[in-house]
Amino acid sequence: MRIYATCVYLFLYTPIAIIALFSFSAGRHASQFQGFSIKWYGKALSNPFVMDALETSLMVAVASAFLASVFGTMAAVALQGIKGLVRTVFDSLIYVAVMIPGIVIGIATLIGLVTVFDQLNPLVSTLWPTGFTPPKLHMGMGTLIAAHTVFLMALVVIIVRAKLVGMDRALTEASSDLYATPMRTFQQVTLPIIFPAILAGFLLSFTFSFDDFIIAFFVAGSETTLPIYIFSSIRRGVTPEINAIGTMVLGVSLLMLITAQLLLQTGGKKNK
Amino acid sequence: MKSKAYDSESQSVDRNVIAELRDVSKSFGDVLAASDLNLSIGEGEFLSFLGPSGCGKTTVLRILAGFEVPTKGEVLLDGEVVNGLDAYNRPVNMVFQQYALFPHMTVTQNIGYGLRQRRPRLSKTQIVKKVTKALDVVQLGGFENRRIWEMSGGQQQRVALARAIINEPKLLLLDEPMAALDRKLRKEMQIELQNLQRQLGITFVLVTHDQEEALSMSDRICIMREGHIVQVGSPQELYDRPKSRYVADFVGTSNFFSGKITNLTENLVSVLLENGMSMQGILGGELTVGQDVCISIRPEQMRLHRQGDGLTVKVLNRIFLGEHTEYLVTHGTLGDFLVLSPRQSELNDVPFNRGDEGLVSWDSSIALILENN
Numbered sequence: 001m002r003i004y005a006t007c008v009y010l011f012l013y014t015p016i017a018i019i020a021l022f023s024f025s026a027g028r029h030a031s032q033f034q035g036f037s038i039k040w041y042g043k044a045l046s047n048p049f050v051m052d053a054l055e056t057s058l059m060v061a062v063a064s065a066f067l068a069s070v071f072g073t074m075a076a077v078a079l080q081g082i083k084g085l086v087r088t089v090f091d092s093l094i095y096v097a098v099m100i101p102g103i104v105i106g107i108a109t110l111i112g113l114v115t116v117f118d119q120l121n122p123l124v125s126t127l128w129p130t131g132f133t134p135p136k137l138h139m140g141m142g143t144l145i146a147a148h149t150v151f152l153m154a155l156v157v158i159i160v161r162a163k164l165v166g167m168d169r170a171l172t173e174a175s176s177d178l179y180a181t182p183m184r185t186f187q188q189v190t191l192p193i194i195f196p197a198i199l200a201g202f203l204l205s206f207t208f209s210f211d212d213f214i215i216a217f218f219v220a221g222s223e224t225t226l227p228i229y230i231f232s233s234i235r236r237g238v239t240p241e242i243n244a245i246g247t248m249v250l251g252v253s254l255l256m257l258i259t260a261q262l263l264l265q266t267g268g269k270k271n272k
Numbered sequence: 273m274k275s276k277a278y279d280s281e282s283q284s285v286d287r288n289v290i291a292e293l294r295d296v297s298k299s300f301g302d303v304l305a306a307s308d309l310n311l312s313i314g315e316g317e318f319l320s321f322l323g324p325s326g327c328g329k330t331t332v333l334r335i336l337a338g339f340e341v342p343t344k345g346e347v348l349l350d351g352e353v354v355n356g357l358d359a360y361n362r363p364v365n366m367v368f369q370q371y372a373l374f375p376h377m378t379v380t381q382n383i384g385y386g387l388r389q390r391r392p393r394l395s396k397t398q399i400v401k402k403v404t405k406a407l408d409v410v411q412l413g414g415f416e417n418r419r420i421w422e423m424s425g426g427q428q429q430r431v432a433l434a435r436a437i438i439n440e441p442k443l444l445l446l447d448e449p450m451a452a453l454d455r456k457l458r459k460e461m462q463i464e465l466q467n468l469q470r471q472l473g474i475t476f477v478l479v480t481h482d483q484e485e486a487l488s489m490s491d492r493i494c495i496m497r498e499g500h501i502v503q504v505g506s507p508q509e510l511y512d513r514p515k516s517r518y519v520a521d522f523v524g525t526s527n528f529f530s531g532k533i534t535n536l537t538e539n540l541v542s543v544l545l546e547n548g549m550s551m552q553g554i555l556g557g558e559l560t561v562g563q564d565v566c567i568s569i570r571p572e573q574m575r576l577h578r579q580g581d582g583l584t585v586k587v588l589n590r591i592f593l594g595e596h597t598e599y600l601v602t603h604g605t606l607g608d609f610l611v612l613s614p615r616q617s618e619l620n621d622v623p624f625n626r627g628d629e630g631l632v633s634w635d636s637s638i639a640l641i642l643e644n645n
């Protein structure tokens with residue numbers, strides 16, 4: 001899992017690493033290095049469109065990573081108690097969910113949600129008291145968070161499950177032997193032990209969501225996330241400013257990733 | 273329940289019964305891990321379950337702890353049927369084989385864990401006082417704030433022990449607690465455990481596959497085989513009066529000679545051995561003429577000498593054991609067997625060397641005729 005993730009990230013970031021170099025160029029051209037400068041960073045950070053997109057991206061990433069961590073952990077813990085065929089089916093479905101290309105998830109979510117909204121919106125407006133404007137379900141921040149959460153949940157389940165499986169069954173038994181109810185056993189033993197894995201799952205989810213372009217492109221509606229902003233700017237030509245934004249995204253992602261790896265590693269050692 | 277149980281001779285418990293198994297069986301799929309177990313455990317007793325790997329010892333312990341629900345039969349604690357009682361509601365504590373200490377807590381937090389679960393809550397000072405006392409009992413003063421992974425195996429075991437006894441359980445269950453310790457430490461812990469048990473008066477139920485451990489520590493031993501209880505008794509009873517070859521073989525060492533009973537009328541019973549020889553002994557159970565049996569003679573009950581009557585044997589090997597010398601000898605028809613000579617007789621006589629001829633003899637009154645299984 002770790003090797004797989006590392007490879008994926010390497011593959012994703014190698015081209016961006018080159019871009020990172022050019023983001024420190026003083027010149028106006030994105031593909032020529034003309035002296036060291038950080039002026040493009042200042043420019044990017046004072047661009048209101050960039051800051052808007054950044055805010056959207058952060059909100060989506062935090063919200064979906066949080067929801068995915070909570071629901072993913074719940075699912076992983078529940079799966080522990082299940083055996084046999086049901087479990088095998090669930091396990092394979094979860095792995096499949098992680099492997100499905102983003103574009104498939106994006107299109108499927110878009111079509112699914114639009115269909116549902118088209119059915120629901122007239123229904124809601126007929127039920128709504130006259131004189132008030134009925135709420136209209138539409139693609140936007142909500143749908144983006146929902147789509148990301150569902151996808152990232154699978155990731156969290158896999159990470160937390162790995163930790164739960166590695167956890168000695170005798171620990172929860174010892175806790176229950178020492179008069180702790182199942183609920184208290186979960187709070188006092190299971191949760192603290194798997195917490196590093198949950199946190200790692202949160203950080204990885206954050207990174208995935210923050211970097212995601214494809215799913216967001218389909219389901220974000222009128223919202224602009226940072227990757228969407230970059231994409232639309234590139235169509236007007238690659239500037240060093242774009243390079244600077246890209247580099248900052250890369251920096252944040254790498255930081256999260258490394259933290260997640262550290263959490264998974266040290267947490268693993270101490271519980272052996 | 274304040275009645276006293278006097279089961280069969282070897283099952284007698286001369287104490288109040290604290291726990292009882294009645295026709296308890298447990299199966300996992302088609303594996304019968306425990307079958308028709310009947311046992312009374314006396315208050316303050318040190319009882320051991322002894323048997324080879326996979327015979328169901330851990331399963332019995334887990335049934336008592338409440339981690340497994342028996343497929344059939346009743347488990348009683350203090351006179352009450354507790355089959356449906358969850359582990360966290362049972363006044364029973366367990367020391368796990370790998371200790372199962374909580375890695376995210378300090379030594380103190382581990383030991384106080386059980387007390388912190390009590391409702392109504394105990395006060396902080398009460399908990400601190402008890403934990404300090406428990407640390408003292410297991411001689412771990414000064415280790416209060418250590419992390420579990422900073423402790424040696426022996427120290428971890430003491431923490432596990434303290435974490436259990438601090439709750440003053442009705443039963444303390446120990447699943448091969450010494451298995452992970454080296455030989456010397458194991459010996460020390462055995463003595464400490466025994467002292468602790470006497471000092472606290474808590475009923476100990478120990479699981480082990482180490483016969484020496486069971487013999488040296490227990491008031492009674494329960495020998496298990498493939499999910500069954502084969503025999504229950506004090507260490508001495510099991511050693512002196514095993515009821516089957518299996519028990520005689522498991523508790524101590526013995527020489528076995530298989531054959532069939534030919535005559536039951538006389539005081540000493542005659543057995544025709546498979547090799548055609550006839551041997552005499554006393555009955556170690558209810559046996560009938562023609563039954564497949566074996567004669568069991570402990571090596572220390574045989575004498576090896578140069579003069580007088582006896583079977584002529586040749587010494588194949590000699591192992592010096594300090595106060596004893598163990599000889600592997602061979603006889604024309606009986607084959608190879610072991611003889612244990614006390615050091616004293618070696619000093620009076622010249623010891624036998626490999627290849628020497630000698631005479632082996634024993635009293636027929638100590639040769640036990642046992643069921644051959």
Ligand SMILES: Nc1ncnc2c1ncn2[C@@H]1O[C@H](COP(=O)(O)OP(=O)(O)OP(=O)(O)O)[C@@H](O)[C@H]1O
Nearest residue numbers: 300303304305324325326327328329330331332481
């Ligand atoms: N949860 C389980 N599921 C299926 N089979 C089990 C389970 N627990 C125990 N068994 C089986 O029950 C039998 C008895 O197991 P148990 O653990 O009680 O043996 P044991 O005497 O403690 O052995 P050891 O000395 O190796 O610990 C074994 O055949 C084992 O495979």
Ligand SMILES: [Mg+2]
Nearest residue numbers: 329330331447
């Ligand atoms: Mg066992």
